[in-house]
Amino acid sequence: MSELESFRAEIDKCVKCGTCRSICPTTRVLGRESACARGKLTLIKAYLDGEIEMSETFMRHIKECAMCGGCRDVCPAGVKTTDVYLAARAEFVEKKGLPFLASLIFKNLDSSRLMPFALKLGTRFKGLFFKGAETDTGLVSRFSLPLVGGGRLMPEVAGTFFLDRKEVRKLGKRQKKGGDQMGSSSANIAFFAGCGVNYLMPDVGSASLKCIERTGSTVSVPKGQVCCGMPAYYTGDMETARRLAKKNIEVFESYDYDYVATSCATCSHGLKTVFKNLFKDDDEMRERAGAFAEKVRDITELLARDLGPMEAASTGSEETGSSDRPVSVTYHDPCHLNRNQGIKAEPRALLEGTDGIEFKNMKFACSCCGLGGGLSMTNYDLSIAISKRKADGALASGADVVATACPGCIVQLRDAMHRYGVDKKVVHVVELL
Amino acid sequence: MLPERVYAALEDVVGKENITASKEDLLCYSYDATNTTFMPDAVLFPATAVEVSRVVEIANTEKFGLIPRGAGTGFTGGSLAVFGGVVLSTERMKSVIEIDEENLTAVVEPGVITWEFQQDVEAVGLFYPPDPTSKKTSTIGGNIAECAGGPRAVKYGVTRDYILGLEVVLPTGEIISTGTSTMKGVVGYDLTRLMAGSEGTLGIITKATLRLIPKPEKVITMLVSFLDVAAAAAAVSDIIAARIMPSTLELIDAFSIKCIEEYDPERLKNVGALLIIEVDGISEAADKAAERVEEVCGSAGATGFETATDKHDVKNLWKARRSISPALFKLKPNKINEDVVVPRSRIMELMTGLERIGTERRLIIACFGHAGDGNIHMNIMYDRNNIDEATNADMAVKEAFELTLSLGGTISGEHGVGTTKAKYLDMELGPVEVALMQRLKSMFDPNNILNPGKIFSGSASDKKVPAPAF
Ligand SMILES: Cc1cc2nc3c(=O)[nH]c(=O)nc-3n(C[C@H](O)[C@H](O)[C@H](O)COP(=O)(O)OP(=O)(O)OC[C@H]3O[C@@H](n4cnc5c(N)ncnc54)[C@H](O)[C@@H]3O)c2cc1C
Numbered sequence: 082m083s084e085l086e087s088f089r090a091e092i093d094k095c096v097k098c099g100t101c102r103s104i105c106p107t108t109r110v111l112g113r114e115s116a117c118a119r120g121k122l123t124l125i126k127a128y129l130d131g132e133i134e135m136s137e138t139f140m141r142h143i144k145e146c147a148m149c150g151g152c153r154d155v156c157p158a159g160v161k162t163t164d165v166y167l168a169a170r171a172e173f174v175e176k177k178g179l180p181f182l183a184s185l186i187f188k189n190l191d192s193s194r195l196m197p198f199a200l201k202l203g204t205r206f207k208g209l210f211f212k213g214a215e216t217d218t219g220l221v222s223r224f225s226l227p228l229v230g231g232g233r234l235m236p237e238v239a240g241t242f243f244l245d246r247k248e249v250r251k252l253g254k255r256q257k258k259g260g261d262q263m264g265s266s267s268a269n270i271a272f273f274a275g276c277g278v279n280y281l282m283p284d285v286g287s288a289s290l291k292c293i294e295r296t297g298s299t300v301s302v303p304k305g306q307v308c309c310g311m312p313a314y315y316t317g318d319m320e321t322a323r324r325l326a327k328k329n330i331e332v333f334e335s336y337d338y339d340y341v342a343t344s345c346a347t348c349s350h351g352l353k354t355v356f357k358n359l360f361k362d363d364d365e366m367r368e369r370a371g372a373f374a375e376k377v378r379d380i381t382e383l384l385a386r387d388l389g390p391m392e393a394a395s396t397g398s399e400e401t402g403s404s405d406r407p408v409s410v411t412y413h414d415p416c417h418l419n420r421n422q423g424i425k426a427e428p429r430a431l432l433e434g435t436d437g438i439e440f441k442n443m444k445f446a447c448s449c450c451g452l453g454g455g456l457s458m459t460n461y462d463l464s465i466a467i468s469k470r471k472a473d474g475a476l477a478s479g480a481d482v483v484a485t486a487c488p489g490c491i492v493q494l495r496d497a498m499h500r501y502g503v504d505k506k507v508v509h510v511v512e513l514l
Numbered sequence: 515m516l517p518e519r520v521y522a523a524l525e526d527v528v529g530k531e532n533i534t535a536s537k538e539d540l541l542c543y544s545y546d547a548t549n550t551t552f553m554p555d556a557v558l559f560p561a562t563a564v565e566v567s568r569v570v571e572i573a574n575t576e577k578f579g580l581i582p583r584g585a586g587t588g589f590t591g592g593s594l595a596v597f598g599g600v601v602l603s604t605e606r607m608k609s610v611i612e613i614d615e616e617n618l619t620a621v622v623e624p625g626v627i628t629w630e631f632q633q634d635v636e637a638v639g640l641f642y643p644p645d646p647t648s649k650k651t652s653t654i655g656g657n658i659a660e661c662a663g664g665p666r667a668v669k670y671g672v673t674r675d676y677i678l679g680l681e682v683v684l685p686t687g688e689i690i691s692t693g694t695s696t697m698k699g700v701v702g703y704d705l706t707r708l709m710a711g712s713e714g715t716l717g718i719i720t721k722a723t724l725r726l727i728p729k730p731e732k733v734i735t736m737l738v739s740f741l742d743v744a745a746a747a748a749a750v751s752d753i754i755a756a757r758i759m760p761s762t763l764e765l766i767d768a769f770s771i772k773c774i775e776e777y778d779p780e781r782l783k784n785v786g787a788l789l790i791i792e793v794d795g796i797s798e799a800a801d802k803a804a805e806r807v808e809e810v811c812g813s814a815g816a817t818g819f820e821t822a823t824d825k826h827d828v829k830n831l832w833k834a835r836r837s838i839s840p841a842l843f844k845l846k847p848n849k850i851n852e853d854v855v856v857p858r859s860r861i862m863e864l865m866t867g868l869e870r871i872g873t874e875r876r877l878i879i880a881c882f883g884h885a886g887d888g889n890i891h892m893n894i895m896y897d898r899n900n901i902d903e904a905t906n907a908d909m910a911v912k913e914a915f916e917l918t919l920s921l922g923g924t925i926s927g928e929h930g931v932g933t934t935k936a937k938y939l940d941m942e943l944g945p946v947e948v949a950l951m952q953r954l955k956s957m958f959d960p961n962n963i964l965n966p967g968k969i970f971s972g973s974a975s976d977k978k979v980p981a982p983a984f
Contacts, residue, residue: 094843096547096549096840096843097545097546097547097548097549097586098547098587098648098839098840099546099547099585099586099587099648099651099652100648100650100651100836100837100840102585102651103627103629103650103651104650112559112605112606112608112625113539113542113605114542114543114586114603114605115538115539115542119542119545120541120542123541123542123544123545124538124541124542127537127538127541132537132541133537133538133541136538138536138538138539139538142538142542156840157836157837157838157839157840157841158840158841158843158844
């Protein structure tokens with residue numbers, strides 16, 4: 082029996098009430114029943130029944146989805162929609178394989194040299210790929226590359242990756258098991274960077290470390306950590322996701338820590354829940370993943386709940402410190418943080434508790450930015466169309482700055498602000514504290 | 515299958531992007547909230563009344579059925595292609611054309627989602643009351659076609675009461691305007707009201723002028739618990755008799771509560787029956803009404819009374835309430851969902867009567883709904899594969915309708931007849947009335963191309979115009 086087949090009973094729970102239509106960001110944009118859960122589940126069932134083939138149309142409809150989990154959250158019948166979609170995506174990969182470029186990238190995500198090398202090469206020759214001047218948003222305009230659509234803002238790849246920063250590399254050595262932190266009363270935090278922070282936003286990583294240190298805790302950044310594997314997972318490449326999860330668990334197991342922290346919502350969701358689920362058939366690994374997961378915290382959660390208050394910043398942050406007028410900040414809820422982990426109040430509390438920040442809620446703060454589930458790669462037009470609601474919401478909020486807690490969302494929101502002509506900075510919460 | 519020639523003609527009207535006949539897409543338009551399946555031959559997404567009118571003309575020439583569809587949340591199969599044919603989706607007709615703050619009116623396209631429209635008008639201090647519990651999904655067009663009601667109907671009335679005028683494409687292709695954009699108008703027959711509740715059989719609504727009212731200053735939400743459903747039903751009648759005008763008076767029985775417990779275990783666990791009551795209006799008036807509600811509920815034997823103070827609580831409560839209908843499937847795999855209405859003084863008789871039918875037929879009949887206007891959603895839960903249960907369920911429906919009618923009620927308050935209630939039509943309507951309605955239908959739609967097989971299909975007198983099919 083295929084993995085997908087085992088979801089038949091889950092699919093049959095759908096009673097076709099249509100509640101999923103009300104929240105689905107792709108249905109809102111596409112205006113088609115095939116976009117919502119009710120339609121997708123119908124198609125998957127028809128496929129299982131042999132009524133339709135694994136056709137292009139079928140696969141396209143299933144992939145018209147940012148995997149935000151909104152339908153799962155509102156479903157009165159409690160259908161675990163996203164699990165069903167994932168099983169369908171896995172079936173596609175199993176039967177059809179991965180697109181060439183995706184497979185190339187996924188194969189190399191855990192190579193500590195090849196990925197950085199490829200990206201560095203990209204940076205070196207960025208004149209060839211990137212077009213136009215750098216803009217104020219920290220993104221550059223880009224020619225169409227095969228994997229991504231054309232005419233969009235892409236973030237610049239960092240000159241020096243986060244994990245290669247000198248001060249970060251130093252932190253790789255500390256707090257080996259039985260190391261010098263034994264007996265200290267402060268918490269030990271092991272920081273997981275993730276690709277977004279490592280390759281694109283090293284400053285977010287550094288700001289995170291600074292915030293942790295300001296609570297009096299000590300930080301290490303375990304050496305040898307790799308991509309969390311979520312991009313592969315959401316594409317349906319479970320093999321790669323498992324490989325990366327295992328590698329990360331092994332790396333962190335050789336360190337001593339009270340918490341694992343990350344400033345990427347997708348990573349924290351992956352580390353907390355997905356890792357465990359990836360080892361359904363491997364008792365030993367599942368247990369190790371479970372023990373690891375218990376320690377994982379999103380950075381906003383860690384700072385707002387688990388660690389003591391932060392010392393006042395020595396110098397104000399770039400955004401808040403420079404003027405007497407408070408900066409008004411609004412917040413976008415990453416789906417992987419809000420929907421998948423229930424973390425909604427913590428980032429707001431952090432912002433509201435910071436001097437010099439006036440917090441303003443934005444309407445539909447928890448609607449999806451449109452990046453997730455590989456959508457920005459497989460269907461950029463749809464992905465960026467979904468983000469319009471966020472640009473509108475940010476504008477209407479009247480805030481100066483949009484904060485969020487996920488590098489993926491940041492990339493997407495910056496692109497959206499640029500695309501829809503909304504002149505607002507988009508930053509990570511930790512950069513404002 | 516649509517002949518190629520017809521497909522080409524339709525594509526010519528709406529454009530390549532807005533027609534589909536792929537199996538995958540047809541599957542997605544083969545169902546509605548009745549959870550039954552009929553494959554259409556094609557789906558169209560027209561953008562304007564003119565396009566709709568041209569499609570209707572082709573349907574008349576080529577003789578195929580057209581099925582208007584909003585969000586597909588209907589409970590009686592109205593948007594299903596029971597004889598195949600072409601589904602006309604209004605998903606692209608979704609703009610709010612105008613909100614006139616001076617005259618308190620709005621003009622909208624049919625595909626506008628009810629709740630989103632309400633957000634728009636409330637942002638400028640206005641109010642569009644009709645609020646079917648499906649409001650976050652269902653469309654204004656679907657609401658008009660079914661004459662949808664909702665919790666607020668007890669004070670504010672139903673969709674019909676907020677339509678001033680319509681633009682309609684007739685089943686013969688002409689585009690007409692009905693009604694006015696003024697508050698009054700008596701010139702000619704009231705075609706607007708005829709369209710409201712016509713279930714997509716008399717015309718395709720392409721635009722609606724709606725009446726708005728000022729947004730109430732204050733809303734107070736109360737949650738009142740009772741030992742059993744009879745006590746709660748009695749309290750409903752008492753409130754109405756006490757001349758209090760709640761803006762919402764919803765009843766939920768123990769079976770239904772069980773299915774939504776998880777939304778608020780603290781409040782919902784082990785409760786025999788619940789009323790959700792809202793009063794609204796000018797601040798002082800609302801406060802006063804809330805006090806009176808508390809008094810009446812007290813003397814009616816309420817075991818718990820709580821005023822929701824927190825906005826989040828209220829939202830959560832309504833979320834739970836909106837989930838009842840789909841969540842009932844936790845009890846049994848199948849349900850027959852009927853929305854009977856009785857005069858408000860007789861709700862208790864209805865509830866106890868339904869309880870008796872349930873016991874006699876050994877079935878769970880879960881009841882909830884807009885009790886304040888006498889409208890109860892009774893859900894007969896059963897397992898389709900258990901022949902004994904299925905037969906009993908069928909009999910129970912009939913008995914429940916007989917009971918309803920004997921209490922002076924009607925067999926559908928808001929969900930319409932569609933396909934699911936067609937066979938019971940004669941129970942409520944006399945042969946002369948049915949014949950008149952059918953004459954009306956064939957006058958509007960001589961070729962029976964618009965939503966064939968709905969309302970009349972099962973009644974004995976309907977065999978005159980066969981439904982067209984390829
Ligand atoms: C969970 C749930 C709760 C519900 N609660 C309520 C409730 O409280 N009150 C209530 O009244 N109903 C309720 N309903 C039923 C349903 O939502 C309503 O009947 C609603 O009005 C249907 O709107 P729709 O857009 O989904 O229409 P559809 O289901 O797509 O169509 C319904 C009918 O309208 C016709 N139609 C649609 N658009 C047009 C048009 N532009 N021109 C002509 N005909 C058209 C269709 O042909 C069909 O006959 C509920 C349904 C669900 C699933």
